[in-house]
Amino acid sequence: MKTSIKISILYVFVGILWIFGSDILVLYFFQGIDPSILTRYQSFKGVLFVVLTGSLLYYLMDKHYRYLDGKVQELEKANIKIEKERIKSEHARNQLDQFILVASNELVEPVRQSHGFLELFIRKNKDNLPEKSISFLELTLDNFYKIKDVIQDLVEFSQLTEEREVPQLVDLNEVLEKAVHLNSRKFGGGKIDLKKGNLPMIKGDYKRFLQLFDHLLNNAFNFRDPSRPLKIEISVSSADGYQTIAVKDNGIGIESENLDSIFYILQQYDQGLIKRGSGMGLAICKKIIEDAGGKIWATSVLGDGSTFYFTVKEMVSGSKTEDE
Amino acid sequence: MTMLRIFLVEDNEGDVLLISEALEELNIPLHITYAKDGHEAVEFLEDCLCTEYGSIPDLVLLDINLPKKNGQEVLQFIKSSNRLKQIPVIMLTTSSSERDILESYQNHANSYISKPMGPESYQDILQKIESFWFSLVKLPSKV
Numbered sequence: 001m002k003t004s005i006k007i008s009i010l011y012v013f014v015g016i017l018w019i020f021g022s023d024i025l026v027l028y029f030f031q032g033i034d035p036s037i038l039t040r041y042q043s044f045k046g047v048l049f050v051v052l053t054g055s056l057l058y059y060l061m062d063k064h065y066r067y068l069d070g071k072v073q074e075l076e077k078a079n080i081k082i083e084k085e086r087i088k089s090e091h092a093r094n095q096l097d098q099f100i101l102v103a104s105n106e107l108v109e110p111v112r113q114s115h116g117f118l119e120l121f122i123r124k125n126k127d128n129l130p131e132k133s134i135s136f137l138e139l140t141l142d143n144f145y146k147i148k149d150v151i152q153d154l155v156e157f158s159q160l161t162e163e164r165e166v167p168q169l170v171d172l173n174e175v176l177e178k179a180v181h182l183n184s185r186k187f188g189g190g191k192i193d194l195k196k197g198n199l200p201m202i203k204g205d206y207k208r209f210l211q212l213f214d215h216l217l218n219n220a221f222n223f224r225d226p227s228r229p230l231k232i233e234i235s236v237s238s239a240d241g242y243q244t245i246a247v248k249d250n251g252i253g254i255e256s257e258n259l260d261s262i263f264y265i266l267q268q269y270d271q272g273l274i275k276r277g278s279g280m281g282l283a284i285c286k287k288i289i290e291d292a293g294g295k296i297w298a299t300s301v302l303g304d305g306s307t308f309y310f311t312v313k314e315m316v317s318g319s320k321t322e323d324e
Numbered sequence: 325m326t327m328l329r330i331f332l333v334e335d336n337e338g339d340v341l342l343i344s345e346a347l348e349e350l351n352i353p354l355h356i357t358y359a360k361d362g363h364e365a366v367e368f369l370e371d372c373l374c375t376e377y378g379s380i381p382d383l384v385l386l387d388i389n390l391p392k393k394n395g396q397e398v399l400q401f402i403k404s405s406n407r408l409k410q411i412p413v414i415m416l417t418t419s420s421s422e423r424d425i426l427e428s429y430q431n432h433a434n435s436y437i438s439k440p441m442g443p444e445s446y447q448d449i450l451q452k453i454e455s456f457w458f459s460l461v462k463l464p465s466k467v
Binding site for chain 2: 105108109112114116117119120123155161207
């Protein structure tokens with residue numbers, strides 16, 4: 001029960017008890033007394049009631065305020081603790097970012113050079129060494145490509161924290177066109193079947209949105225279904241001051257339980273097994289979009305394809321219409 | 325074919341070895357000079373200025389992260405000298421930082437190339453540099 005209701009009930013109870021009880025007492029002790037003296041006693045009784053209830057009210061309110069003070073102090077202590085924890089976790093996050101930055105940059109040099117020397121060695125000794133030895137070395141070379149991919153992703157990821165540009169007016173149509181152009185050789189000389197709607201103008205970092213489209217297109221390409229030609233459809237919808245851009249492909253699709261974890265650097269599976277995901281591309285996309293104040297998510301039908309959605313803040317000005 | 329003078333400014337011995345091997349594989353007459361830090365690079369270029377034009381390099385391959393004087397300072401030195409500024413300077417570096425790229429071009433670098441990270445090797449990169457700068461492009465004669 002609320003304290004205010006408790007106090008009010010107590011007050012009413014004491015008041016009623018006083019009115020009836022005191023009248024009975026006065027009549028018992030001062031029976032047959034002069035009515036003018038009785039009136040004076042009644043007044044005195046009224047004053048005593050006010051003093052008594054006033055004291056009671058003071059006591060209860062004081063007790064209540066003390067209780068509230070205690071709670072406020074507890075809250076303040078909790079706030080200080082939360083703030084300390086926040087600073088600690090921010091510090092840990094910065095340390096982690098720094099660690100990724102340093103580790104990835106420190107790894108670049110030795111990995112790049114070892115790869116270079118190995119490649120040089122294979123090239124110079126291809127005719128002198130047994131075929132089997134060469135194939136072992138070539139397998140090692142393949143592993144270097146994989147290591148380099150991981151390091152490159154890490155460098156790119158850490159640069160997102162390090163380098164921030166002043167937001168500028170960016171036409172997403174142009175950004176997409178550039179991303180397609182940059183990948184045209186990989187995608188088979190521009191033969192990619194890409195349909196796109198009217199992409200908006202946004203305020204953001206051109207390079208980052210280029211990275212975003214680059215990763216999304218590469219993701220669609222890397223997880224395409226080999227039994228059918230890759231189709232990508234990019235559409236836009238608008239709601240509540242945000243525009244949602246959907247990048248739909250007809251690839252192999254993603255299992256529903258992995259739809260969230262694909263956006264994290266590491267994917268955790270059952271029995272605590274941690275495995276690197278399909279590269280850091282989508283984690284980079286998530287960071288780019290969240291830094292720009294948007295959201296990114298995916299839906300998928302296994303075997304049919306996936307759709308990646310991201311939101312950008314809507315701008316008042318229009319955008320170009322163009323179809324590829 | 326005239327001898328091409330390449331000036332390589334690189335502090336990392338491994339890279340010097342890889343670059344020079346790749347340059348040798350180009351099978352063109354080359355004279356390669358190295359400097360292992362920015363200070364040594366500027367000293368070498370100052371010496372070139374004191375001698376006849378023949379010793380001035382035809383191309384500079386310049387790393388950014390160098391001890392004593394960094395690559396940007398060496399680049400500024402080259403591009404502020406009337407007799408050196410026409411030399412094509414190619415920044416050959418590990419950094420893919422937007423800041424380094426912008427600063428290099430603002431300092432009048434002729435191109436910016438990342439050291440090979442993908443399947444492309446030093447040999448591929450240097451072959452492209454050779455075919456662009458010494459076959460396709462017309463450079464001013466030294467006389």
